[in-house]
Amino acid sequence: MTTTTAPVTLHPRTGRADAMLATLLERRRPGHSLEAPFYLSEDIFQADLEHIFRRHWIFVAVAPQLPEPGDFITVDIGADSVLIVRDDDMQLRAFHNVCRHRGSRLCDEHQGSLGNIVCPYHQWTYDLEGKLIHADHMGETFLREQHHLHKVHLRDLEGLIFICLADEPPADFEEVAARMRPYLAPHKLSECKVAAQVEILEQGNWKLTMENNRECYHCVGNHPELTISLYEHGFGAQPGPQNAEGIAQFEQIVRDSHARWEAMGLPSARIEELDTRVTGFRTQRLPLDRAGESQTMNTEVACRKLLADFTDKSLGGLSFWTQPNSWHHFMSDHVVSFSVIPLSAGRTMVRTTWCVHKDAVEGVDYTVENLTAVWNATNDQDRRLVEFSQAGVASSAYQPGPYSPFTEGLVEAFCVWYVDRMRVSLTASR
Template sequence: MQQHTAVLDLIKQRKTQHGLPGAAYNDPDVYRQECEQIWHREWIFAGHTFELEKPGQYLTLQIGDYPIAIVRGKDGNIRAFHNACRHRGSKICTEDKGKVAKLVCPYHKWTFELDGKLLYAGNMGPEFNTADHDLLPAHCEVVHSYIYVCVAKVAPDFEKFRSAVSPFIGPHHLEDCKVAFEANLVEKGNWKLVFENNRECYHCDGTHPELLQSYTEIASVQGISGEEDPELTAYWNTCEAGGLASRLVMDPAGQFRMTRIPLDHGASSYTMDGQPAVNRRLDRSGVENIGALLYFNYPSTWNHFLGDHALSFRVLPRGPGETVVTTKWLVPKDAQEGVDYDLERLTKVWMATNDQDRRLVEGAQVGVTSPAYQPGPYSQLVENGVCQFVDWYCELMTRRLAETETASQAI
């Protein structure tokens, strides 16, 4: 209970329209409570269904304390399991991804079916009942190829997010895509700094020359609707006439948001010349230049959808001061590298942007952990998106820590 109180008191120190106290980014107790109150309770983006095309294909991830394996079964269904053998806890799927006929524990060869049922456990005696030792499932939901998992005993409602995001991503036909390239970047910074950096482009002019060949900041990107700009409204109308949801939709609690923006300089894709990187289209709208659909879902993902390709980003913390950012470039399944797209051209802008952001996050981590650090005010002109993220974080943590305290006192 004392840990809950200390973390709650720390969060309450934050001033309105200001950053968090430095300890929020490096204190092990804060990180422990973030795992318990957020990462172990929310829906976390894991990967895409087309990464698991065939039965036996799996991918793994670590959500806080929980190792998770996601497997396509013989029946075609995708399931998530706690990646720990029911014998003595050994990790069953030991690679980031792979393909197996059965799920076999490497320690003592306990063998599980792809649906998690225990098939074989040697030397356990006649009284042993295999049905009592199936793999433990985790909650798993799929929306237009996006696999989300939740390790809580009771998962929060997923349908609100599904109904909001489906009109936006459905027309991009991600079910017919593949991963052209995947990059995993380890950033020596707190996961909140990673998201704070993503939620503003105040830093872009001096940091992201490659991205600014096409990307431009618009108020709706920050999650602040304000008054509609006539040009933006006309752009939305054109996209929506082609069946592409475009106008800002935001969760009242601030956890997710979707909107579509035009790109700058007449660009149609994230490339150095602004021209498409892939000579295929994801959408079938007939709209010549659909700009970029942007969506985030805290705490684990932000995404960009263009006419010719899409990018999904996954954020997973490894501790108070380390975060893994996974970027996947998604292209039509029938697109051939070297024929329909050049990989270096496809990935150049965001490979550079990600590394530039990594350096910013790592520099910020050093600064906020200084005993001399004092949180400064956010710009109300260009940092509303950052403030929105921190507001969401503080509201959620404050509410859940208070609930945990109340429950503890009642025991």
């Protein structure tokens, strides 16, 4: 479904601020972390909203959050609030959450259900396709068809919902979707239900949240729950005589697993395009350690009713990362998705959603505690690490440090993508 929206200026910045940003982007040192203003400056935060979050595809929700006609969610990106609804034909639609009368916000709750969209101020009423169907006292010459809700671009990629606030969104999303559908479709996320959703607030810049996600250099010693199910050499490591045998064994396990999964119709090969396209993404299916079934405390499935029509519990973990704000893990028994939403230069919201088969019964097939244990612990640990980083970059002693070429290559890919997209957008807006 393709819809359009008029561009809206979020925050007028001075030419001086743009000049500062351009200078910082130009002198970014490859292979090193960003300079402190990228994490601390409110001007750069506003530029992030304008050039990144308003001009690219942003992951915001999973389709099981809106299972029935009239179900809605709202998503705030800076000053913009977006209303996503499922209409009577089961199509997902997105609109600016703003009444066309005098600008009142239409829905203030994050999630709910409605028959029509009714403005709480003067009761202007819109149907689930965004058409104005009722407006009292506006006179005989008033044209309702000129006052429908402003639409927002939306794409449903096998149950993953992306929106774009730009007037002309990046066209390469269609190619990304075509390449990812064979990976995602077998898990049938749209036939799942939400078993749990948790939001945490990190006192740190959104880029630190994403950089932390893009590496597992920090995992040993910080994530004891997560690393139970992960192979040590899957994190990346500097090769040498001391670990050559372990790396070779892991690589053989990956090859054998890929061959088995590919024969089952489950694409598994790595696609690495985080910094080579506008809609950057990465995917790969990797084996899990020990019981090898799921990202749980005992590495066994968290839900006895498997997704789709799977009969094999050991399907590894399919990871799907998108720039600028998401990562996802698809397993045989559940899917866990993460959406990062910037709130200010030093505050970020991370929303985690766990989905299981729609017919799975809580307390019989799964428990929420077991399903969420690994990532609830990991998210809290990552929150602390991001907050340590935010405090550190604010110090006068901070200087951009070097990334490990063996374990932090994907952090570099994120920074390359971010810097490139900011440069292109900043140049185009002059």
